[in-house]
Amino acid sequence: MSTIEERVKKIIVEQLGVKEEEVKPEASFENDLGADSLDTVELVMALEEEFETEIPDEEAEKIRTVQAAIDYVTAHSEE
Amino acid sequence: MFSLNEQVALVTGASRGIGRAIAESLAAQGAFVIGTATSASGADAISAYLGDQGAGMVLNVTDAESVNQVISDIQKTHGGIDILVNNAGITKDNLLMRMKDEEWNDVMSTNLTSVFRTSKAVMRGMMKKRHGRIINIGSVVGTTGNPGQTNYCAAKAGLIGFTKSLAKEIAARGVTVNAVAPGFIDTDMTQALTDEQKESIFSGIPAARLGKPEEIAAAVVFLASPAAAYITGETIHVNGGMSMV
Ligand SMILES: NC(=O)c1ccc[n+]([C@@H]2O[C@H](COP(=O)([O-])OP(=O)(O)OC[C@H]3O[C@@H](n4cnc5c(N)ncnc54)[C@H](OP(=O)(O)O)[C@@H]3O)[C@@H](O)[C@H]2O)c1
Numbered sequence: 001m002s003t004i005e006e007r008v009k010k011i012i013v014e015q016l017g018v019k020e021e022e023v024k025p026e027a028s029f030e031n032d033l034g035a036d037s038l039d040t041v042e043l044v045m046a047l048e049e050e051f052e053t054e055i056p057d058e059e060a061e062k063i064r065t066v067q068a069a070i071d072y073v074t075a076h077s078e079e
Numbered sequence: 080m081f082s083l084n085e086q087v088a089l090v091t092g093a094s095r096g097i098g099r100a101i102a103e104s105l106a107a108q109g110a111f112v113i114g115t116a117t118s119a120s121g122a123d124a125i126s127a128y129l130g131d132q133g134a135g136m137v138l139n140v141t142d143a144e145s146v147n148q149v150i151s152d153i154q155k156t157h158g159g160i161d162i163l164v165n166n167a168g169i170t171k172d173n174l175l176m177r178m179k180d181e182e183w184n185d186v187m188s189t190n191l192t193s194v195f196r197t198s199k200a201v202m203r204g205m206m207k208k209r210h211g212r213i214i215n216i217g218s219v220v221g222t223t224g225n226p227g228q229t230n231y232c233a234a235k236a237g238l239i240g241f242t243k244s245l246a247k248e249i250a251a252r253g254v255t256v257n258a259v260a261p262g263f264i265d266t267d268m269t270q271a272l273t274d275e276q277k278e279s280i281f282s283g284i285p286a287a288r289l290g291k292p293e294e295i296a297a298a299v300v301f302l303a304s305p306a307a308a309y310i311t312g313e314t315i316h317v318n319g320g321m322s323m324v
């Protein structure tokens with residue numbers, strides 16, 4: 001079983017079509033990984049599916065970096 | 080090229096008039112069609128005329144919960160909506176000086192806010208499939224204006240702005256968003272006109288007759304088909320030459 005971090009990174013690689021080594025924790029989807037706002041929405045959709053959770057819009061808007069995505073999923077899968 | 084085999088379509092307001100013709104025409108091209116009415120008896124009648132090619136459901140487009148429920152039910156039973164036709168609409172005509180807030184608000188929520196709701200609800204499925212068609216039924220008067228219809232014309236003009244903006248947002252995902260703008264079509268909505276009103280309308284229509292609901296449906300079928308994949312943000316006017324824009 002892979003860790004949350006690995007699963008989140010795998011989704012980012014797939015959704016944004018970037019290389020694994022580019023997916024650094026501090027990387028911003030829009031500024032560093034070439035995503036536009038719609039790509040980010042789709043990324044959140046993919047995270048929702050992978051982790052079988054629903055991410056409310058106001059939370060989704062805060063998920064702008066790799067670390068923010070990992071943190072959100074980590075915090076919400078422990079509940 | 081025009082076949083809609085294995086596609087699932089949702090047509091709002093399919094109990095009569097233009098919506099019914101659209102539902103029948105999409106079904107004739109092979110789509111499985113969910114048509115909606117505001118009453119259970121209306122929904123049953125839709126199930127009856129669609130037969131194996133579809134089903135009727137109850138939907139009130141002004142009720143956010145009803146919209147989300149119906150769309151999630153369709154997704155569960157039929158695996159997502161490929162074609163959304165926002166057709167349900169009403170008129171509540173009055174001169175602006177006499178127009179009540181209620182007349183304004185009812186027309187806005189039924190004809191415009193409804194389109195925001197249904198489109199939003201189908202978006203995730205269409206984006207994931209990388210395919211989808213949203214077709215909004217506007218009106219010629221959304222472009223030309225019409226006395227006594229400030230509410231209706233504002234809603235129909237708003238629908239064109241909505242269509243263009245959403246088309247730009249999601250074009251890269253294989254989803255097209257277009258509008259069809261009917262002129263005067265022979266339905267319950269125009270039955271209310273007096274002979275005198277009809278006479279004066281005819282004089283402004285080069286084709287010198289009302290349009291038939293099927294003539295609107297034909298444009299919708301075209302936009303829904305694979306043949307129209309590169310058309311987005313457009314409004315197709317179907318009005319017998321009444322207004323050429
Ligand atoms: N007829 C024309 O000349 C003409 C011209 C330009 C544009 N249009 C547009 O074409 C569309 C269809 O018009 P039409 O002439 O076919 O109208 P219609 O014969 O009056 O039928 C209206 C349809 O909308 C449904 N509807 C009304 N309120 C609704 C609501 N709150 N929730 C869900 N469904 C609702 C009705 O369902 P129920 O049967 O259950 O009430 C019915 O199926 C409308 O958007 C209209 O603005 C028509």
